[in-house]
Amino acid sequence: xxxxxxxxxxxxxxxxxxxxxxxxxxxxxxxxxxxxxxxxxxxxxxxxxxxxxxxxxxxxxxxxxxxxxxxxxxxxxxxxxxxxxxxxxxxxxxxxxxxxxxxxxxxxxxxxxxxxxxxxxxxxxxxxxxxxxxxxxxxxxxxxxxxxxxxxxxxxxxxxxxxxxxxxxxxxxxxxxxxxxxxxxxxxxxxxxxxxxxxxxxxxxxxxxxxxxxxxxxxxxxxxxxxxxxxxxxxxxxxxxxxxxxxxxxxxxxxxxxxxxxxxxxxxxxxxxxxxxxxxxxxxxxxxxxxxxxxxxxxxxxxxxxxxxxxxxxxxxxxxxxxxxxxxxxxxxxxxxxxxxxxxxxxxxxxxxxxxx
Numbered sequence: 001x002x003x004x005x006x007x008x009x010x011x012x013x014x015x016x017x018x019x020x021x022x023x024x025x026x027x028x029x030x031x032x033x034x035x036x037x038x039x040x041x042x043x044x045x046x047x048x049x050x051x052x053x054x055x056x057x058x059x060x061x062x063x064x065x066x067x068x069x070x071x072x073x074x075x076x077x078x079x080x081x082x083x084x085x086x087x088x089x090x091x092x093x094x095x096x097x098x099x100x101x102x103x104x105x106x107x108x109x110x111x112x113x114x115x116x117x118x119x120x121x122x123x124x125x126x127x128x129x130x131x132x133x134x135x136x137x138x139x140x141x142x143x144x145x146x147x148x149x150x151x152x153x154x155x156x157x158x159x160x161x162x163x164x165x166x167x168x169x170x171x172x173x174x175x176x177x178x179x180x181x182x183x184x185x186x187x188x189x190x191x192x193x194x195x196x197x198x199x200x201x202x203x204x205x206x207x208x209x210x211x212x213x214x215x216x217x218x219x220x221x222x223x224x225x226x227x228x229x230x231x232x233x234x235x236x237x238x239x240x241x242x243x244x245x246x247x248x249x250x251x252x253x254x255x256x257x258x259x260x261x262x263x264x265x266x267x268x269x270x271x272x273x274x275x276x277x278x279x280x281x282x283x284x285x286x287x288x289x290x291x292x293x294x295x296x297x298x299x300x301x302x303x304x305x306x307x308x309x310x311x312x313x314x315x316x317x318x319x320x321x322x323x324x325x326x327x328x329x330x331x332x333x334x335x336x337x338x339x340x341x342x343x344x345x346x347x348x349x350x351x352x353x354x355x356x357x
Contacts, residue, residue, distance in 0.1 A: 025085045025094060028102065030055050033117070034148030036140060041130040051144045052117035054081045054109040056094060057102040059151075071100060071156040072108040072145070072178075074163025076185075076341070077276050078232075078268060080116030081109030083342070092344035099352050108151070110144055112137045112162075114275050122269035127215035132275065134162075134283045138169045142177075156355065158182040160341040161306075165283055171296070172288035180354055182297045185304060185341035187313045190284040195306055198235055199277045202228035206270050215271050225270055229263050238303040238337035245333070289320040296324035297354040299347050301340040303331035325350075 031054050039049045060069040073084050084090060093100040100107055111118040113132045118140075121129035130136075145151040157178040159167035164186035171181050191199070209224030211217050233256075246252040268276075298318055302309050309328055318326040329335060329346050336343050344351075 023091065023095070025056065025090045026082070028056055029085075032148070034144045036143050036147070039140065039143070041136050042133055043130050045130040047130070049113065049119040049140065050117075051113070051119075051140055051148070052081070052111040053144055053148065054111075055149070056107040056109070057100075057105050059106045059149075060104075066153065067106065067149075067151050068153070068155075069104060070106040070108055070145075070149075070151045070154050071158065072110070072141070072154055074110070074141070074157065074159035074166050075112065075115070076161030076163055077280075078115070078273065079160075079162075080111045082116070084109050086342065088343045088345070092348055093351075099348060099355055105155075108145070108149065110141055112166075113140050114272060114279065120269075121215075121271040121275055126271050129271075129275065131278070133279050133281060134165060134169055135173070137279065138166055138173065141166070141170075142174065154178040156180045156182060158351075159184065159186075161185045161338065162280070164341070165280065165285075168285040168289075168292075169283070171292040171294070172285040175291045176294065178294065180295045180297070180357070181292065182299075182351060182354060184299045184347070185301065185307060185338055187300075187307050187311075188289060188317050189286040189313055190282075191280045193311075194308065198231050198306075199280070202231050203274050203277055205231075206274055212270065215274075217270065220267075221270050225264075225267060225273075228273060229260060229267065233259060233263065235305045236338045237305065238331065238333075238335055238340075240303055240331050241333045241335070241337070286317065289317060292321045292324070294323060295354055295357050296321055297347075297350055298324060298326045299329065299341070299350070300326075301329040301331065301335055301337070301346075303335050303340070304338045306338050 034051045034053060036049050036051060038046050040046045059067040062068045075081060075083055092098060094102050096103065113136060114120045121127065154177060157167045157170055164183040167181045167183040168188045170178060205227035206212055206221055206224035209221035211219065211221040212224060246255045298314060300307050300309060300314055314326050318324045327350060329340055340346055
């Protein structure tokens with residue numbers, strides 16, 4: 001089947017259009033828990049873990065009986081597969097004629113270790129849960145695909161933020177498993193400088209809260225979580241949009257109060273957050289980038305606090321991958337800071353070109 005992921009030669013204008021009415025994509029989804037027996041973490045610890053996975057569309061099998069229309073989309077720190085139901089992502093990509101048209105594409109949305117409905121510290125082990133890292137998370141994704149879903153090859157891995165970094169781990173440790181990579185909102189070097197500092201600040205704030213009690217708290221350590229939430233809000237914000245939309249002290253403080261309340265109401269367990277933030281501690285695919293020979297669409301945004309464009313890291317490292325293209329989306333009042341990665345209108349045209357290769 002030729003060009004499974006795209007309707008035949010759709011006009012770019014059609015690809016950039018948005019369905020007239022937002023859909024409830026959860027009604028088209030299937031969910032399951034894939035149990036990975038005797039999963040071995042990088043620490044040497046072994047235990048059974050559960051990976052929750054959501055799928056959309058139907059797997060297609062080629063003449064050999066192999067699934068040949070699967071794409072995997074990977075969420076960021078603190079997220080889950082279900083975040084990709086949001087209209088700014090799903091309505092742009094899953095509808096008829098769009099890049100992940102569900103009549104042609106089998107979309108796989110896992111909850112990674114420590115996230116969503118997959119195994120995590122808050123399930124009961126708390127700080128005794130193995131200290132997983134990105135290598136562990138990618139290994140779990142691999143086993144989920146091959147053992148749980150029977151997928152031996154992917155047409156694409158699209159990763160956002162943490163998922164962006166996972167895409168680089170896939171490309172350097174399992175080259176060719178995915179025919180294309182679309183890493184959005186990350187860099188391909190070790191987490192250091194400001195990126196590591198704000199993560200460590202958040203971890204320290206939680207652990208310094210007397211209520212944390214070494215992870216054995218009876219109620220969430222709210223003082224520490226407040227600082228961690230504030231840091232996360234700043235790290236994910238677009239300064240241009242904030243200045244335009246909240247141009248007075250009163251407007252800015254009202255926005256802060258409203259946004260903080262919404263975040264606190266939906267926040268996660270403190271131990272889970274510590275593990276999530278720390279799991280990037282030994283990420284560093286940079287020495288192995290030459291192993292990535294498949295087409296790559298690497299996109300960052302000009303308003304990203306976490307991956308500041310002025311460092312110029314991506315512009316240099318993209319040259320080491322023979323089929324990679326890097327795009328920096330300029331900051332504007334319409335972009336979404338670090339979160340630009342899940343607003344498909346900013347990059348859907350380029351994704352369509354990648355899939356057409």
